[in-house]
């Protein structure tokens with residue numbers, strides 16, 4: 001089964017908590033702080049792999065979670081880091097924000113590696129808080145939450161040459177004769193149900209990637225046939241090779257059909273009309289093909305370069321390969337954007353948001369405050385004091401006062417009640 005669009009939930013590991021501990025050793029008179037830092041949470045990493053051609057695996061693992069870091073330990077021992085999860089995706093995979101459909105990463109090159117969801121930082125143990133003024137702090141920090149996202153993965157084939165044409169035109173037969181791709185071939189429409197990539201060698205050092213795509217029919221751009229879901233794969237092909245059968249019985253009016261397919265491409269994405277297109281007249285071995293070819297060529301009127309071939313008798317294949325290679329050399333290599341963007345949680349929302357709940361109590365949420373909140377160890381007085389100092393320094397206290405919250409009033413932060421002090 002082929003799958004080129006899936007959505008996934010990702011949750012990177014939480015950082016381990018730092019701890020409060022002191023050295024207690026025989027003969028050591030004043031045991032200093034010895035609480036270790038927590039380990040880092042595991043991240044989720046994607047790597048582009050040219051050997052893959054489907055996102056099917058992700059339909060079986062929709063929820064991906066990386067392990068948390070271990071808490072810090074006494075004797076200044078660091079907690080162990082949560083292990084990263086590394087997953088392979090086909091080259092051509094795009095990672096989009098599920099809600100906004102914003103493109104976050106584009107896995108355009110083999111081996112490209114990106115941290116998709118970053119594990120939380122480990123919290124600091126009390127040793128890390130040691131200062132000259134406070135040599136034995138009793139404060140520690142909890143680990144940060146790992147990033148969590150709802151992403152959509154879209155596979156859009158990345159090829160130099162994309163084959164388009166009516167079903168049965170001979171696209172799969174052509175690619176299996178000039179490359180290592182082995183798509184199914186049969187004398188019925190819509191034999192090919194998914195894209196196939198093949199490497200075409202022009203000589204030992206020159207090669208390019210060709211993509212066999214499912215057949216298109218009139219109305220494909222509005223969802224008729226198999227077309228619509230596969231049209232997106234043409235988007236990222238540098239050259240379009242339009243295969244047109246010269247078999248009079250199955251394709252009595254090649255020019256008209258050629259125009260219809262082009263119309264579908266245009267309706268799907270008008271910029272495809274600027275993409276270099278080469279026409280391949282196929283099945284030249286069939287009786288009457290020469291005649292069809294002459295008529296078709298006249299109708300084309302040199303608007304596109306046209307190459308006659310027969311996969312059956314192996315004629316015209318080399319000339320076509322060279323022409324394709326030559327054309328590719330005139331087009332810039334990477335047309336796709338190479339996007340690696342750090343998807344910053346802080347960018348996603350406001351640092352803090354103040355709302356009034358039904359019971360009249362003001363509630364505080366927001367991505368930034370959440371980070372500070374999760375870092376705070378609420379069993380520890382010093383940590384709680386530090387939290388309120390942080391709220392003040394980020395301007396939350398002033399913002400609350402502006403809303404009319406007075407000293408001694410209660411404020412709810414992630415379900416916990418706090419009192420505003422003067």
Ligand SMILES: Nc1nc2c(ncn2[C@@H]2O[C@H](COP(=O)(O)OP(=O)(O)OP(=O)(O)O)[C@@H](O)[C@H]2O)c(=O)[nH]1
Nearest residue numbers: 167168169170171172173187190191192215311312
């Ligand atoms: N005589 C002749 N028949 C051919 C030639 N190339 C392909 N065919 C036949 O045409 C039929 C369709 O070929 P495919 O390669 O499966 O066509 P396709 O364009 O991939 O079709 P879809 O996958 O359905 O879009 C098969 O029966 C092939 O054997 C050729 O050069 N000469």
Ligand SMILES: [Mg+2]
Nearest residue numbers: 171172191192
């Ligand atoms: Mg086919």
